[in-house]
Amino acid sequence: MLTVGIFTGIYQYDHEEAASRARAHGFGAVQFDLDFTKPEYAENGLSEAEAKRIKEIYRSHDLPIVSVSGYTNIIHPDLAERERRLERLRGLIRNGRALGTPYVISETGTYNLESDWAPDPANFTEARYNETLDVIGGLVEVAAAHDAVFCVETYVNNVIGTIDATLRLFRDINSPHLGLVMDPTNYFEDHNLDDMDGVLTRLFDELGSYVKIAHAKDVARVSDSADSGEKHADTGAAEYLSFRGVGAMELGGPGSGALNYPLFLSLLSKQHPNMPVIIEHVSEDEVPAAKDFVYKALAEAGV
Numbered sequence: 001m002l003t004v005g006i007f008t009g010i011y012q013y014d015h016e017e018a019a020s021r022a023r024a025h026g027f028g029a030v031q032f033d034l035d036f037t038k039p040e041y042a043e044n045g046l047s048e049a050e051a052k053r054i055k056e057i058y059r060s061h062d063l064p065i066v067s068v069s070g071y072t073n074i075i076h077p078d079l080a081e082r083e084r085r086l087e088r089l090r091g092l093i094r095n096g097r098a099l100g101t102p103y104v105i106s107e108t109g110t111y112n113l114e115s116d117w118a119p120d121p122a123n124f125t126e127a128r129y130n131e132t133l134d135v136i137g138g139l140v141e142v143a144a145a146h147d148a149v150f151c152v153e154t155y156v157n158n159v160i161g162t163i164d165a166t167l168r169l170f171r172d173i174n175s176p177h178l179g180l181v182m183d184p185t186n187y188f189e190d191h192n193l194d195d196m197d198g199v200l201t202r203l204f205d206e207l208g209s210y211v212k213i214a215h216a217k218d219v220a221r222v223s224d225s226a227d228s229g230e231k232h233a234d235t236g237a238a239e240y241l242s243f244r245g246v247g248a249m250e251l252g253g254p255g256s257g258a259l260n261y262p263l264f265l266s267l268l269s270k271q272h273p274n275m276p277v278i279i280e281h282v283s284e285d286e287v288p289a290a291k292d293f294v295y296k297a298l299a300e301a302g303v
Helices: 015-024 048-060 079-099 126-145 163-172 193-210 261-271 284-301
Strands: 003-007 030-033 065-069 103-106 149-152 178-182 211-216 218-221 230-232 243-246 249-252 276-279
Touching (some): 030 048, 048 079, 065 079, 079 126, 163 178, 193 211, 211 261, 276 284
Parallel strands (some): 003 030
């Protein structure tokens, strides 16, 4: 049975209160978000002792931490800034097991200096692919040394932004310490949104064996053609939690867009019948409706 979970950062409270609220909403798992705006984490990341303490808080609420958010621009064009970000991510990979999971997640980044999500022409060059491959290879080495799995989350505006690019990455780094987050909304653009079922089928046919965690959000064309910039919800959460899309696509909570949820969940369940599905791109007050939508889609899919 697919387990439905939630990002902890959607609840903007301390760990105890966030866990309590997630459990009150009826979730069975969480993806853990570490707030790097807090002074104790800003430079030093997360210690093993603190990771174990956090794990026990969520355990006390019957909420296993099944994955960890390490989202950052891993190929930031400013090399000093890139290294600062990578060191934080390495710290999460080193301590993921202490949180209770091997899976630490990030998107693959962009060479855009103004945004962690906007595209850049350099993203699609061979030189930049090879540079990104080296960075991901280094993160996989850290994961291997700490019995962890670095999970990439493909996103259309990143260096690894298509099914083909994702397949190439997994051919070039053939390691059990590299995994994939299945978030189908991240593969859609204006040109392929109307081929919903075809894209979903290809995703699972070609990438399904690499998947470790699944995400639940939605994708739609923007309602205002003038709204082509980077979109964020006013949630007060970290940027990656408030992010709602760039360009012609809007990325909202489950049920807000065009994703064929019964097909998505059916395909997921066939390959990974016990995989956590983690809801995102919602505010706290939107959580109940998003959860109800996912549960109805699970029932419709018969899984």
